[in-house]
Amino acid sequence: MLIMKFKRTYSKPLFYALALLLGTTSLSSCFNGKSEEKELNSKPIALPVYQVDTSSATTVKTYLGTIEGKVNVEIRPQVEGILQEIYVDEGTFVEKGQKLFKVDASAYQEVLNNAVANQNVAKAKLENASLEVERLKPLVENDVISDVRLQSVKSDYDVAKASLDQATAAVRSAQINRGFTVITAPVSGYIGRIPKRIGNLVTKGDKEPLTVLSDVQEVYVYFAMNESDFLYFSKVQAKEDSLRGISNPKNHLTFPEATLILADGEEYNKRGMVDAINGQVDRTTGSISLRASFPNDDNILRNGSTGTLKISEVRRGVIQIPQVATSELQDRTFVYVLNENNKVERRSITIKGKSKDNYIVSSGLNIGDRVLLSGLDKITDGSSVTPIPQ
Numbered sequence: 001m002l003i004m005k006f007k008r009t010y011s012k013p014l015f016y017a018l019a020l021l022l023g024t025t026s027l028s029s030c031f032n033g034k035s036e037e038k039e040l041n042s043k044p045i046a047l048p049v050y051q052v053d054t055s056s057a058t059t060v061k062t063y064l065g066t067i068e069g070k071v072n073v074e075i076r077p078q079v080e081g082i083l084q085e086i087y088v089d090e091g092t093f094v095e096k097g098q099k100l101f102k103v104d105a106s107a108y109q110e111v112l113n114n115a116v117a118n119q120n121v122a123k124a125k126l127e128n129a130s131l132e133v134e135r136l137k138p139l140v141e142n143d144v145i146s147d148v149r150l151q152s153v154k155s156d157y158d159v160a161k162a163s164l165d166q167a168t169a170a171v172r173s174a175q176i177n178r179g180f181t182v183i184t185a186p187v188s189g190y191i192g193r194i195p196k197r198i199g200n201l202v203t204k205g206d207k208e209p210l211t212v213l214s215d216v217q218e219v220y221v222y223f224a225m226n227e228s229d230f231l232y233f234s235k236v237q238a239k240e241d242s243l244r245g246i247s248n249p250k251n252h253l254t255f256p257e258a259t260l261i262l263a264d265g266e267e268y269n270k271r272g273m274v275d276a277i278n279g280q281v282d283r284t285t286g287s288i289s290l291r292a293s294f295p296n297d298d299n300i301l302r303n304g305s306t307g308t309l310k311i312s313e314v315r316r317g318v319i320q321i322p323q324v325a326t327s328e329l330q331d332r333t334f335v336y337v338l339n340e341n342n343k344v345e346r347r348s349i350t351i352k353g354k355s356k357d358n359y360i361v362s363s364g365l366n367i368g369d370r371v372l373l374s375g376l377d378k379i380t381d382g383s384s385v386t387p388i389p390q
Contacts, residue, residue, distance in 0.1 A: 044384040045375060049129070049338060050325060051389070052369040056316045057355035065223035065260075065292070067305040071187050071215035078180040079103055080203040083196055087332035090194050094185045094213070101210055103202060105181035112174035119171050163233035189215035214303040219296050221260060223270065223309050224287040232313065258292045261308040262300075268307070270295050320358040325371050335365070336372040336379060343374070344383040 082164030085102035088094055132153045140150045192212035196202060202210065233255060255274035261267055272294035281288055292309060294301065301307075326349070327334050337345050365371070370387060372379070379385065 042384040046386040047375040047385040048373040048390050049370045059322050059353045061311050063223040063309045065221040065309045068220050069214035069216040069303040070218045073213045074209035075211045077202045083200050096188045098185045101183040102179040108178040115170040115174040122167040126160040126164050129160040189213045196253035219301045221292045230288050259310040259374045283339045319361045325373050338370040344379050
């Protein structure tokens with residue numbers, strides 16, 4: 001196949017004229033695009049604004065707490081012996097005075113029997129001594145024998161009486177020890193873990209108790225609060241006392257009601273109150289230990305459980321803005337504020353806390369400032385905005 005190639009030729013004047021025409025058209029298009037973009041950027045954008053003012057903000061402080069029964073008693077044996085009976089099971093509820101455990105009482109019964117026998121001997125000796133005194137009295141009165149003999153017999157009587165008292169005390173002691181072989185509940189509550197089994201030796205010196213008995217009709221939640229939060233609540237209390245004209249020399253703090261979040265994330269259906277405060281700050285952690293009480297009528301809370309305690313605090317007269325009005329760059333937070341000419345100014349602010357969907361601002365904003373709520377990606381410093389009040 002024969003392919004023929006043609007080469008178009010132009011004269012130099014015509015070529016220069018075409019190049020000049022194309023360049024002029026391109027330059028004209030470029031200037032027109034920039035002009036349109038400039039016109040578009042200079043046109044004010046209608047955006048919603050929020051006018052800054054002071055208001056009351058509610059913030060929530062959270063603290064990790066441990067739950068304990070109001071009554072938490074370790075059950076330990078008072079005597080040594082073989083564990084013979086276990087009358088209850090782990091987790092069961094028992095009433096005060098109910099039998100829990102029994103230690104083999106045979107050895108203590110023998111001690112009691114021996115003590116009773118000694119008591120009987122002491123009684124017989126006392127009775128003989130009494131008879132001897134009564135027999136010698138008339139003989140002394142008739143000068144048949146000397147008074148010294150009677151005094152000696154009376155002394156024997158006193159010794160016999162003391163011996164009887166000693167034997168009686170030994171009997172009572174043996175009875176008490178035998179009674180200790182049956183262990184009863186000192187309070188009503190729930191039985192904890194039982195590490196011992198029937199046949200095990202139990203002693204007073206065992207490291208582990210036989211069980212732990214917990215009364216959880218009301219529970220305590222122990223938690224620690226940092227010194228900053230504690231000072232805040234102290235100052236709030238002092239201010240409220242001053243406004244009410246109340247003298248509080250001992251500075252008894254009254255905390256807001258506490259909410260308990262359980263381990264499964266559910267909120268406990270009853271509120272609690274902080275009713276005890278440790279008198280000292282822990283130097284190692286810089287925190288103060290506190291205790292909150294919660295009713296537990298439904299027996300949901302158990303000894304040894306954990307939960308998150310939430311305490312709300314109300315801050316009055318603070319500046320807060322919606323979180324959506326902010327942007328972050330590295331570790332700083334910014335907002336866009338409109339000046340009197342409705343020009344945008346980017347400003348750095350300091351966040352002091354959160355209240356629901358708002359940030360509490362400690363510095364960077366003043367009352368009356370107008371803050372953009374949206375469209376932050378469409379503007380820059382100096383952009384013109386048509387404010388839409390919210």
